[in-house]
Amino acid sequence: EAGVAQSPRYKIIEKRQSVAFWCNPISGHATLYWYQQILGQGPKLLIQFQNNGVVDDSQLPKDRFSAERLKGVDSTLKIQPAKLEDSAVYLCASSSSSDRGRGGYTFGSGTRLTVV
Amino acid sequence: AQSVTQLDSQVPVFEEAPVELRCNYSSSVSVYLFWYVQYPNQGLQLLLKYLSGSTLVKGINGFEAEFNKSQTSFHLRKPSVHISDTAEYFCAVSDSGQGGKLIFGQGTELSVKP
Numbered sequence: 001e002a003g004v005a006q007s008p009r010y011k012i013i014e015k016r017q018s019v020a021f022w023c024n025p026i027s028g029h030a031t032l033y034w035y036q037q038i039l040g041q042g043p044k045l046l047i048q049f050q051n052n053g054v055v056d057d058s059q060l061p062k063d064r065f066s067a068e069r070l071k072g073v074d075s076t077l078k079i080q081p082a083k084l085e086d087s088a089v090y091l092c093a094s095s096s097s098s099d100r101g102r103g104g105y106t107f108g109s110g111t112r113l114t115v116v
Numbered sequence: 117a118q119s120v121t122q123l124d125s126q127v128p129v130f131e132e133a134p135v136e137l138r139c140n141y142s143s144s145v146s147v148y149l150f151w152y153v154q155y156p157n158q159g160l161q162l163l164l165k166y167l168s169g170s171t172l173v174k175g176i177n178g179f180e181a182e183f184n185k186s187q188t189s190f191h192l193r194k195p196s197v198h199i200s201d202t203a204e205y206f207c208a209v210s211d212s213g214q215g216g217k218l219i220f221g222q223g224t225e226l227s228v229k230p
Contacts, residue, residue, distance in 0.1 A: 004159075031216065033217065033218075040222075040223075041222055041223070042120075042206050042208075042220030042221050042222050042223050043160070043206070043218075043220050044220070045217045045218070045219075048216075048217055056217060091159060091160065093160075095216065099216075102148060102165075102167055102210075102216070103148060103150050103162060103165040103167070103210070105160075105162070105218070107159035107160040107161075108159050109157075109158055109159045110158075110159055112157075
């Protein structure tokens, strides 16, 4: 089966600019996650979707970050305006509802964002 | 709240030597435990997971881990490492009651030297 697709792979922007990342999960996976991985740290959950509804966005900096999954399939994560500390790899993952919590996650290759 | 602590940020080891990467977790409820590997510029790949049953879990690439509830640990081991095992390793925990999100440790960089 095809994996989780993410684009772009790399992005360099200046601070205060905006940027968007795209994720297409595995077909049929109802749960989609966005994680932020800062260099030297483990990934941190930003937002979790179940179909097109938000399950957990407690760690999403809502003043600058937004995410949507309008049709319950692919998802977009946006940052506006970006700060230097947003430099990180943004990972998307998906899982089926039955696997949720049991580790049936598939991760994409990530988008590496550099804010200068 | 759940948390994960990986006790070593870097582990250098010679090829064909055994290795242990240590992980401790904190949780007030039953958890599922995982080890992921991340090669440079790639996403995370699941090595193994503990859900229930036998406390010794075998994964891919010859890795295994042992769940120790009394010590709240889930250490990863391999009896003989290869150069190709050089990567970042992450321990993670999830609680199905919280929607299945993963809480990751800080990572351990395994460097295998010839």
